[in-house]
Amino acid sequence: MNALFSPGKLERQKFLRLFFVLIALIALLQCVFSWLIFYFSRSQVEATSERFQSLKVIYELAQSSENLTKTAQTYVITKEPKYRVDYERILAIREGKRPRPKDYEFFYWNLLPAKDVPGNTISLIELAEHLSFTNREFELFSQALNQSNNITIIEITAMNASEGKFDDGSGHFSLRKPPDQALAIRLLFDDAYLEQKRKVFIPIEELTMLVVDRTQTRLDTLNTRMGILMATSRSFSLFAALFMIFVVVKTVRSLSIANKENEMLLLNVFPSSVVTRLKHGEETIADEHQASILFADIVDFTKSTAQLGPTKVVTLLNDLFGMFDRMTDQLGIEKIKTIGDNYMAASGIPLPEADHAAKLAVFALAMKDVLHLFNIQHDLQIAMRIGMDCGTILAGVIGHKKSIYDVWGDVVNTASRMESTGVHNEIQVTEKMAFMLEDKFLLEPREPIEVKGKGLMRTYLLKGKKPNS
Numbered sequence: 001m002n003a004l005f006s007p008g009k010l011e012r013q014k015f016l017r018l019f020f021v022l023i024a025l026i027a028l029l030q031c032v033f034s035w036l037i038f039y040f041s042r043s044q045v046e047a048t049s050e051r052f053q054s055l056k057v058i059y060e061l062a063q064s065s066e067n068l069t070k071t072a073q074t075y076v077i078t079k080e081p082k083y084r085v086d087y088e089r090i091l092a093i094r095e096g097k098r099p100r101p102k103d104y105e106f107f108y109w110n111l112l113p114a115k116d117v118p119g120n121t122i123s124l125i126e127l128a129e130h131l132s133f134t135n136r137e138f139e140l141f142s143q144a145l146n147q148s149n150n151i152t153i154i155e156i157t158a159m160n161a162s163e164g165k166f167d168d169g170s171g172h173f174s175l176r177k178p179p180d181q182a183l184a185i186r187l188l189f190d191d192a193y194l195e196q197k198r199k200v201f202i203p204i205e206e207l208t209m210l211v212v213d214r215t216q217t218r219l220d221t222l223n224t225r226m227g228i229l230m231a232t233s234r235s236f237s238l239f240a241a242l243f244m245i246f247v248v249v250k251t252v253r254s255l256s257i258a259n260k261e262n263e264m265l266l267l268n269v270f271p272s273s274v275v276t277r278l279k280h281g282e283e284t285i286a287d288e289h290q291a292s293i294l295f296a297d298i299v300d301f302t303k304s305t306a307q308l309g310p311t312k313v314v315t316l317l318n319d320l321f322g323m324f325d326r327m328t329d330q331l332g333i334e335k336i337k338t339i340g341d342n343y344m345a346a347s348g349i350p351l352p353e354a355d356h357a358a359k360l361a362v363f364a365l366a367m368k369d370v371l372h373l374f375n376i377q378h379d380l381q382i383a384m385r386i387g388m389d390c391g392t393i394l395a396g397v398i399g400h401k402k403s404i405y406d407v408w409g410d411v412v413n414t415a416s417r418m419e420s421t422g423v424h425n426e427i428q429v430t431e432k433m434a435f436m437l438e439d440k441f442l443l444e445p446r447e448p449i450e451v452k453g454k455g456l457m458r459t460y461l462l463k464g465k466k467p468n469s
Contacts, residue, residue, distance in 0.1 A: 015250065015254065019247055019251075022243065026240050026243070029236060030236075030240070033229070033232070033233045033236065036229055037226070037229060037230070037233065040222055040225055040226045040229060041226070043222050044219065044222050044223070044226065047215055047218045047219050047222060048215075048219065050131070050132055050215060051211065051212070051215035051216075051219070053131060054131050054132075054133065054137075054211045054215070055208065055211060055212075057124065057127050057128055057131060057141075058141070058204060058207055058208055058211065060094075060104075060124060060127075061124060061141065061144055061145060061148065061204065062144075062200075062201065062204050064090055064093075064094050064124070064148070065148040065151070065197075065200050067086075067090050068087060068090055068091065068148070068151075068152060068155060069151075069155065069188075069197065071083045071084075071086045071087040071090065072087055072155035072156075072158060072159055072188060073188050073189070075087065075159055075162070076158055076159060076162045076181070076184045076185060076188055077185070079162065084159060087155070087159070091152060094123065094124045095123050095124075096121055096122050096123030096124075096126060097121075098121065099118035099119055099120065099121045100118070100119045100120060100121065100122065101118055101119065102118070102119050104119070124145065125142070125145060128141050128142075128145075133211075134210070134214070136210065137207055137210050137211060137214075140203040140204075140206055140207040140210070141203075141207055143203045144200050144201075144203040144204045144207065147196070147199050147200045147203070148200045150196070151193075151196050151197065151200065154187055154188070154193060154196065155187075155188065156173075157173075157187060158183070158184040158185075158187035158188045159184065160173040161179065161180045161181075161183045161184040161187070162179055162180070162181055162184035163179060164176055164177055164178055164179040164180075278397070285396045285397045286394060286395070286396030286397075287349075287350065287394070287395055287396060288392060288393070288394055288395075289348055289349045289350075289352060289392070289393055289394075289395055290348060290352065290356070290390075290391070290392060291346050291347060291348030291349045291356050291390065291391075291393050291395070291407075291411075292346065292347045292348055292356045292357045292359075292360040292388060292389070292390040292433065293344070293345075293346050293360075293388065293389055293390070293393065293407065293411055293412050293415040294344065294345045294346065294347075294360050294363065294364055294386065294387070294388045294415065295342065295343070295344055295386070295387050295388075295415050295416050295418070295419035296324075296342070296343040296344075296345075296364075296367055296384055296385070296386045296387075296419065297341060297342045297343075297384065297385050297386075297419050297420070298317075298320075298341040298342075298382055298383070298384050299382075299383040299384060299385060299424055300383075301313075301317070301341040301382060316378060316380075317341060319374075320370075320371070320374055321338055321343060323370050323374065324343055324345075324367060324370065327363060327366050327367070327370065328345060328363070331359060331362060331363050331366070332347075332353075332359060333345050333346070333347055333359065333360065333363045334346050334347065334349055334350070336405070336406065336407060337404065337406070342419075343367075345360070345363065346360070346393075346395075346407060347359045347360035347363070348390075349393070349395045349407065350395060350405075356390065357390045357433060357436040357437055358436075358437065358440060358441075360388060360390075361388070361427075361429075361437050361441055361462055362465075364386050364388060364427045364462060365427070365462070365464060365465070367384070367386065368384070368386070368425065368427070371384050371425075383424040383425050384424075384425060385419050385420070385422040385423065385424060385425075385426070385428070386419060386422065386426070386427040386428070387415050387416065387417065387418025387419030387420070387421075387422050387427075387428050387429070388415055388418060388427065388428075388429045388430075388433055388462075389411050389414040389415040389418055389429065389430045389432065389433055390411065390430075390432060390433045390436060391409075391410070391411040391432065392409060392411065393407050393408065393409040393411050393412060394407065394408045394409050395407045395408075413453070414430060414451075414454065417451045417452060417453070417454065418430060418459065421449055421451060421459075423461065426461050426462075427461060427462040428446070428459050428460070428461055428462075429443070429459065429460050429461075429462055430457065430459060430460075431457070431458045431459065431460065433460075434459075434460040434462075437462065439466075440465060440466055441462055441463075441464065441465055441466060442462075442463040442464050442465070442466055443460040443461070443462060443463065444460060444461040444463055445458070445459075445460050446458075446459050446460060446461060
């Protein structure tokens with residue numbers, strides 16, 4: 001079968017199409033996995049950030065409440081104006097009436113900077129509203145903040161009492177009396193005050209647990225999904241790697257088979273030594289040889305097989321020439337080409353041989369025997385003329401498209417004339433060829449014949465091999 005249309009080639013084409021489809025699918029799935037990994041990674045970061053921001057706001061609520069208590073108590077005891085100023089600043093920042101200093105949420109009051117670096121002006125309740133608190137969590141936060149705000153009334157009352165300022169009944173501390181230090185200390189240090197403080201931290205504790213549990217649950221879920229995704233991705237990557245290894249091996253084997261098929265195709269067109277030279281990069285191949293040339297023509301083949309139909313005719317011709325081809329392999333003869341029902345072969349090319357004439361004579365006699373058997377098998381009466389000559393010829397590769405290995409020279413033309421002027425079912429050779437064959441073969445001289453372009457020529461019919469030769 002022609003290598004260009006071999007099942008192996010079609011199978012490789014299907015494999016390549018499947019390969020590219022799978023590569024595209026693998027690339028798509030890798031993109032999906034990459035996007036999912038990115039999505040879950042970002043979700044983990046967002047969940048961690050949400051937890052951090054939520055706990056930071058809760059911590060600020062608890063810390064600001066503690067700082068308000070400490071500054072109020074310190075002011076009442078020491079009467080240092082700076083503590084009253086700190087108190088009012090803490091309250092103003094918490095209520096969004098004053099810009100929040102940088103790093104205010106952590107150790108600001110422990111490491112007071114020489115100069116504030118202000119940030120955004122936003123109240124604590126607005127910060128909470130921007131978070132992903134559940135309804136219950138926001139309710140607890142509001143409850144703790146409201147309780148802390150209620151305590152500020154007690155603290156402000158105590159600080160004003162220590163200054164001799166008292167509520168005039170309208171919520172304003174415009175009533176002036178002698179400072180009541182005992183009242184101020186009692187308001188900020190008795191059990192009732194401590195109980196009010198405890199009511200701030202009870203919802204804060206519950207809120208903290210709810211936020212931690214909720215965010216941890218979400219992180220655990222994301223971590224589980226990420227673990228499954230990573231395991232799936234690794235498994236898929238392993239599969240993809242194994243698939244690629246398989247593809248590479250398959251491709252290498254396919255290329256090896258394709259190379260062998262290409263080489264076989266080349267060997268069907270060119271001699272093996274010429275193929276080797278072409279593979280080594282030779283662009284121009286033309287050599288002079290001492291060789292023998294044979295032409296064989298089936299006499300009136302088309303006319304004698306017309307009744308069989310074109311398909312049967314081509315099949316018969318292919319079978320006959322196939323038998324000749326097999327003999328060239330067995331006898332070391334180089335088939336040059338076929339033109340219709342004409343068969344051309346040579347001996348002594350592309351590699352030189354001392355007995356090229358004898359080898360081609362053996363092949364010519366074998367062709368007669370093969371034709372005789374072929375006629376018996378197919379019940380035909382096909383006749384064939386064979387002509388041969390020997391001498392110096394030029395052989396090489398010609399053409400860039402549909403290149404062929406061909407021969408040229410006077411010997412080629414003369415061999416062709418030996419065939420066309422020959423006798424049915426006989427092998428006609430030139431006198432020069434006969435001289436090279438006379439020691440081992442039986443030759444029968446003919447009367448001189450007129451040969452186009454040559455004039456009268458002495459020719460011989462090759463009858464067979466001599467006994468014991």
